[in-house]
Amino acid sequence: MADSREAPDPATEGLTSEERLARAMVMMDERARTGTPYAFVKLPSAVTGPYDRIILPRGAAEPDWELELGVVIGRPARNVSRTDALSVVAGYLVTNDITVRDRVYRPDLKAIGTDWLSSKCAETFLPTGPWIVPARFVPDPQDLRITLALNGRVMQDDSTADMIFDVAQQIEYVSSRVRLLPGDILCTGSPAGNGTHHQRFLRPGDVVEGTITGLGTQTLTCVAESD
Numbered sequence: 001m002a003d004s005r006e007a008p009d010p011a012t013e014g015l016t017s018e019e020r021l022a023r024a025m026v027m028m029d030e031r032a033r034t035g036t037p038y039a040f041v042k043l044p045s046a047v048t049g050p051y052d053r054i055i056l057p058r059g060a061a062e063p064d065w066e067l068e069l070g071v072v073i074g075r076p077a078r079n080v081s082r083t084d085a086l087s088v089v090a091g092y093l094v095t096n097d098i099t100v101r102d103r104v105y106r107p108d109l110k111a112i113g114t115d116w117l118s119s120k121c122a123e124t125f126l127p128t129g130p131w132i133v134p135a136r137f138v139p140d141p142q143d144l145r146i147t148l149a150l151n152g153r154v155m156q157d158d159s160t161a162d163m164i165f166d167v168a169q170q171i172e173y174v175s176s177r178v179r180l181l182p183g184d185i186l187c188t189g190s191p192a193g194n195g196t197h198h199q200r201f202l203r204p205g206d207v208v209e210g211t212i213t214g215l216g217t218q219t220l221t222c223v224a225e226s227d
Contacts, residue, residue: 037165037173042097042187043121050129050218054098056202057122058225062101063202066190067148067156067210069141070095071167072132077180085171088180091132092141094212095187096148096220098125101196128185130216137214141167144213146191151207155198158191165189 015023048054056063074090103119106112138144141160148156160166165173170188174180195201202208206222 035164037170039170039174039177040116040120042116042126045123046098046121046126048124048127050094050127050216050220052127052220053124054127054202054208054220054222055122055124055225056204056222057100060100060103061201062195063222064099064101064195065148065150065155065202065208065210066097066099066194067146067212068095068097068187068190069144069146069160069167069212069215070128071141071171071186071188073180073184073186074135074182076182077171077175078178080171080175082168082172085168085175086135086141088171088175089135089141089167090182091134092138092144092212092215093128093132093185094130094210094215094218095185096127096208096210096218097187097190098122098127098202101201126187127210127218127220130218133215144215145211147211148193149209150200150202152209155195155200156191156193158193160188162191163189 054063070093072090072093073088075088077088080088097120100119100122104114104116106115142163144160146156146158146160147154167186167188170186171180174186180186202222204222204224208220208222209217210220211217
């Protein structure tokens with residue numbers, strides 16, 4: 001059948017999952033040394049609560065989870081240095097950047113490549129909360145555990161210490177491109193273990209639980225989009 005995603009990387013064909021992971025780690029280390037963060041915008045209408053439903057859009061074959069540390073901006077920020085970046089943070093919260101993998105890539109528009117509107121901005125595609133923990137109660141945002149369970153099975157379990165670009169670097173980068181305003185949320189990236197890794201995507205009836213150390217737990221049930 002036709003696949004709308006990018007073609008498989010020939011360099012990883014025939015590799016075991018352990019070999020693929022090792023190769024990915026090398027690539028991420030290189031990007032951390034020489035690269036810059038990558039950011040996109042998610043629509044406010046995608047935001048939903050921590051105990052609400054995730055609505056799976058009609059025709060979406062590969063809806064996926066991406067549990068992430070959310071950073072809430074507390075004051076206007078433009079061209080903030082990495083040294084001062086955490087001073088603009090009001091607090092932290094749990095976020096889940098739901099993504100339809102089969103809608104990410106646009107083979108008909110190769111020069112553009114990705115379609116974040118279709119793949120990431122559907123209603124309920126950004127569960128947040130259960131609360132915002134003030135920054136003063138999170139001494140080190142790079143020392144938090146991110147854990148996601150699907151129907152009770154742990155799928156993601158990693159530390160924010162393993163981010164390619166830490167929270168301060170991401171604020172520095174984004175504020176160098178746009179003005180951040182109070183209430184803006186930066187979702188800082190998801191660890192390994194999403195549905196693409198497991199080749200298991202979200203289905204109606206699935207229960208998704210996302211926890212970050214000290215920030216609480218989301219519990220969401222997936223439902224099919226109704227007419």
